[in-house]
Amino acid sequence: AGVSFGVLTLAVRAWRWNIILADIGRPLPVIRLLRVYAAAFFLGLVSPGRLGELVRVWMARDHATSLPSAAVSVVFDRIFDVVPTLLIAAAFSVSIGSGETSHVVAGVRVSLVVLLLISVLMLCFPRWLQSKVEHLAGSVLQRFGLREETEPLPSRPLSRRALLAA
Numbered sequence: 001a002g003v004s005f006g007v008l009t010l011a012v013r014a015w016r017w018n019i020i021l022a023d024i025g026r027p028l029p030v031i032r033l034l035r036v037y038a039a040a041f042f043l044g045l046v047s048p049g050r051l052g053e054l055v056r057v058w059m060a061r062d063h064a065t066s067l068p069s070a071a072v073s074v075v076f077d078r079i080f081d082v083v084p085t086l087l088i089a090a091a092f093s094v095s096i097g098s099g100e101t102s103h104v105v106a107g108v109r110v111s112l113v114v115l116l117l118i119s120v121l122m123l124c125f126p127r128w129l130q131s132k133v134e135h136l137a138g139s140v141l142q143r144f145g146l147r148e149e150t151e152p153l154p155s156r157p158l159s160r161r162a163l164l165a166a
Contacts, residue, residue, distance in 0.1 A: 023162035
């Protein structure tokens, strides 16, 4: 039962990422989508850092309008992972320290609310975050010589409709 739930969760997360990817480029075919997402998830588990996310960007580059656009799709997918976690943490933080509230508990609550608000703002104003991520990814590619300085960064703006669908 646990393995089935894990596979189902992985498939739903891959489907959500494909919605975002389709909005800025072309969606991945289902079999390739599952392979890419599962491989990236596995690498994220067994490697230090978030190597799996970088692999996912690299493997999706042909379906986005550019490598920086593929990075945008992964960043927004990660935000969608963080928001529900923050909501659950904020809900449970209400029950922490019932009665007399310490400064640490109050600080945790405020931090959770601030992080949640920042995440929601990023989803409400996707073009700002998209431009920042594309600029950063383009700078990294240029620094490592993987992109010429004159190469344009073609990108389609990520729509709120796709974010709501995801």
